[in-house]
Amino acid sequence: MSRSSDATESPAPRAGADAAPAGTAGMTADPFPGAAPAPPLEKASPAAVAARRRQWGAERRSEPLSIVHPTPSSRKIALGRLGIVVTVLAWLTYIVTTILRQFANNPDAGFRFQVEAVSYLIVVTFLTFSALMYLLARQGALYRFRDHRRVPRGELDRHFADHREGITVLVPSYAEEPAVVRATLWSAALQEFPNIRVVLLLDDPPHPADPVIRQRLEATRALTFEIESALLEPSTRASAALAGFEASLVARGPDAPSSYDDLPPLIRAYEDAAVWLETMADTEAVEDHVDEFFVDLVVMGLARELRLTVYALRAALAQEQCPEPGRLRELYVRLVRIFNTRLETFERKAYASLSHEANKAMNLNAYISLMGHRWRKEHVATGTVLRPMAEGEDAEDDDVLDVPDSTYLLTLDADSLLLRDYCVRLVHLLESPGNERIAVTQTPYSSFRGAPTRIERVAGASTDIQHILHQGMTYYGATFWVGANAVIRKRAVEDIVEVENVSGFEIKTYIQDRTVIEDTESSVDLGSHGWTLMNYPERLSYSATPPDFGSLVVQRRRWANGGLLILPKLWNQLRRRRHLREQVLFREVLLRVNYMASIAWASFGLLFLLAYPYDSRLLSPVVFLAAAPYFLAMGSDLRDCGHRFSDIFRIYGFNLVLLPVNLAGVLKSIQQAFTGEKIPFVRTPKVKDRTAAPGLYVVIPYAIVAFSLLTLTRDVLEQNWGNALFAGLNAVLAAGAIRAYIGIKNSAVDMGLGVLNWLYVAPRVRKVEESKVIDKAPEEADWGSILYYGDRRLNRDLRSGNDRRRRAGVR
Numbered sequence: 001m002s003r004s005s006d007a008t009e010s011p012a013p014r015a016g017a018d019a020a021p022a023g024t025a026g027m028t029a030d031p032f033p034g035a036a037p038a039p040p041l042e043k044a045s046p047a048a049v050a051a052r053r054r055q056w057g058a059e060r061r062s063e064p065l066s067i068v069h070p071t072p073s074s075r076k077i078a079l080g081r082l083g084i085v086v087t088v089l090a091w092l093t094y095i096v097t098t099i100l101r102q103f104a105n106n107p108d109a110g111f112r113f114q115v116e117a118v119s120y121l122i123v124v125t126f127l128t129f130s131a132l133m134y135l136l137a138r139q140g141a142l143y144r145f146r147d148h149r150r151v152p153r154g155e156l157d158r159h160f161a162d163h164r165e166g167i168t169v170l171v172p173s174y175a176e177e178p179a180v181v182r183a184t185l186w187s188a189a190l191q192e193f194p195n196i197r198v199v200l201l202l203d204d205p206p207h208p209a210d211p212v213i214r215q216r217l218e219a220t221r222a223l224t225f226e227i228e229s230a231l232l233e234p235s236t237r238a239s240a241a242l243a244g245f246e247a248s249l250v251a252r253g254p255d256a257p258s259s260y261d262d263l264p265p266l267i268r269a270y271e272d273a274a275v276w277l278e279t280m281a282d283t284e285a286v287e288d289h290v291d292e293f294f295v296d297l298v299v300m301g302l303a304r305e306l307r308l309t310v311y312a313l314r315a316a317l318a319q320e321q322c323p324e325p326g327r328l329r330e331l332y333v334r335l336v337r338i339f340n341t342r343l344e345t346f347e348r349k350a351y352a353s354l355s356h357e358a359n360k361a362m363n364l365n366a367y368i369s370l371m372g373h374r375w376r377k378e379h380v381a382t383g384t385v386l387r388p389m390a391e392g393e394d395a396e397d398d399d400v401l402d403v404p405d406s407t408y409l410l411t412l413d414a415d416s417l418l419l420r421d422y423c424v425r426l427v428h429l430l431e432s433p434g435n436e437r438i439a440v441t442q443t444p445y446s447s448f449r450g451a452p453t454r455i456e457r458v459a460g461a462s463t464d465i466q467h468i469l470h471q472g473m474t475y476y477g478a479t480f481w482v483g484a485n486a487v488i489r490k491r492a493v494e495d496i497v498e499v500e501n502v503s504g505f506e507i508k509t510y511i512q513d514r515t516v517i518e519d520t521e522s523s524v525d526l527g528s529h530g531w532t533l534m535n536y537p538e539r540l541s542y543s544a545t546p547p548d549f550g551s552l553v554v555q556r557r558r559w560a561n562g563g564l565l566i567l568p569k570l571w572n573q574l575r576r577r578r579h580l581r582e583q584v585l586f587r588e589v590l591l592r593v594n595y596m597a598s599i600a601w602a603s604f605g606l607l608f609l610l611a612y613p614y615d616s617r618l619l620s621p622v623v624f625l626a627a628a629p630y631f632l633a634m635g636s637d638l639r640d641c642g643h644r645f646s647d648i649f650r651i652y653g654f655n656l657v658l659l660p661v662n663l664a665g666v667l668k669s670i671q672q673a674f675t676g677e678k679i680p681f682v683r684t685p686k687v688k689d690r691t692a693a694p695g696l697y698v699v700i701p702y703a704i705v706a707f708s709l710l711t712l713t714r715d716v717l718e719q720n721w722g723n724a725l726f727a728g729l730n731a732v733l734a735a736g737a738i739r740a741y742i743g744i745k746n747s748a749v750d751m752g753l754g755v756l757n758w759l760y761v762a763p764r765v766r767k768v769e770e771s772k773v774i775d776k777a778p779e780e781a782d783w784g785s786i787l788y789y790g791d792r793r794l795n796r797d798l799r800s801g802n803d804r805r806r807r808a809g810v811r
Helices: 046-051 074-105 111-147 153-159 178-189 211-221 223-252 260-283 289-318 325-339 360-370 422-430 454-475 490-495 518-528 549-559 563-579 586-611 621-640 647-657 659-675 695-717 721-742 744-759 783-789 791-808
Strands: 167-173 196-202 341-347 373-380 383-388 400-403 408-412 416-418 438-442 485-489 498-502 505-509 532-535 541-543
Touching (some): 074 111, 111 454, 111 586, 153 325, 153 422, 167 178, 167 360, 178 196, 178 223, 178 289, 178 341, 178 408, 196 223, 211 223, 223 325, 223 341, 260 325, 289 416, 360 400, 408 422, 438 490, 438 518, 454 532, 454 549, 454 621, 454 647, 485 490, 490 518, 518 532, 549 659, 563 659, 586 695, 621 647, 647 659, 647 695, 647 721, 695 744
Parallel strands (some): 167 196, 167 408, 196 341, 438 532
Antiparallel strands (some): 373 383, 373 400, 408 485, 416 541, 438 485, 498 505
């Protein structure tokens, strides 16, 4: 599914990001008196600078957009409505003035023309429908941005002052660089939540033979301990400050008012916390735009908020005023909940009784299935298995795995970062009256700014556009879970759990792994059980964008796979909801179907338009009129996201070179529908160097350019000017996209590697099974496996051993 803008040269002042006055949040220094400036960003080494040398046309702006979306004007909302009306009227006009007119004026046109007319109408209708859904979702987003009012900081502090519900942050990681995982864990650990556990779900093989991989794994394993140890100092200091304040309240009596003497200790506590964060930021190495974001927005963003509180408290002291004791306690509690985070690492592959399916969903499922129980570790022939412990059962501490339960889960990809108040704002939403049936809430992630490559910049632009569309889909009740980050009500996923028995062990599946877009399928499952989903209308999460064509191919091929397989589940959900007399808006159905299937029809539709020479009589300026509102609206949205209006052409060329990738994902879905097999989950590579792309995906964009030029020549000779214009535009934009996003030199390398990989055939290695019973002496036999597996293996081994004896002539 589609998930994931070019920057302006000088960022404009941003409105209303967080509690700071307009334009202050996200800056590198605070304009308030008493606020310490942000530390200078550490310069990277010359090698690192060379490694991230910026391409011409890359993004120069590194400051992210405002957390709170600007309020759209009445004019923008009115133009959005007008765009929807123009698109529908233009499509109807095309049918009447072109299709029906041609049939009426040419009754003897022949079968071929009729087939061309019908197929062309189908293609135009599907593409116009997708454009219309874009305009509709965008309009819903404008309504939400207009009506959204941010919850004040004081209300959040009051709500979480005595909060008892817990949240578990699950960070699935497989073969990630330790530095990437570290930033993600820190962004989760610094969340302002009172009862939070961060669990790194390491999915790497536990005992790698490669020393480089083993060293990376050990460094990743150590991250949770390092972060928890680093948090011990500010956590202890904040807890002591709270305990001292509460002791003074007890000494004065419950009804005693606050005094000016209460303010200096609180100011010192906040200053100490801010200094600790600023010191941490000062020691961080900044080697790329993601590191810059982590330092400036995650660490220093929190420090600036604490400095703002210091400024307010000093102002109160200067004016000889003081907040009430309850409010002072809330401020102390806020410091405690910022730093009082527990972290741990969990590796499911260390336990034979858990699923080892190679995908992110089952990594999450394995841990969720253990939550709320104590488990005894038992060593058997296949490794270590987990057995549930009975009430009051005792065992050695080393043989017990205690997995606490929590009310909420936060799933967070290992390459994503959260801003400081992500958890408190989203959990506050879940606990607000009327939201009891919301299962999943999130802020669809945005892209990191300052992308050093052109392809990362344009892919990030599409990510920022998708953020807006997902916000609009919530307006119509058509929210889909986007898996990079989400707060989940655990009770909701327990409603959709599926249980199966595998080799005698109970395997629970909460998040489906049938497709590689597990979040989309789980969204439909939750809807079938009466749960809803909601996107929070702010920018509080960011995720990495592939920096080169090879890694982007892996990501987009995965996104294009699975939507068609989930459609039957959607129909079942809609039938169930209608049976329960639940209102199902037609707009919701259209948006959901478009989200899951638009890649399929858009890819095949574009393929037909590129490859088939349609009759010029079917082309009409009205078709371009129907598409104009879509492109104008996208250009406006790109500009609002800090990009250029002209990026609409770059995104079109970007989609042209991704056409074979999307088609491959769709065809894989069709194959899976017939075979019923699961598609292996392939992680997006995250490497400093370039990832080679499969040669076929590089050759086809060149073929698109060549075929478009051939079509252009033919149409010019036949004076078919409409088709000639379309073919020429495709040739120019696809050629520009190849040069900008793949590269001529890289194309040659990838195509050469593709030919070599096709010619190379790995030698066959004959696998010889040795019997654990017959071929070994008693001193060597694996008696543990024999006792554990029993008759199945014993009979097989005895039979194979007897066969070998007969062939050898031995009785």
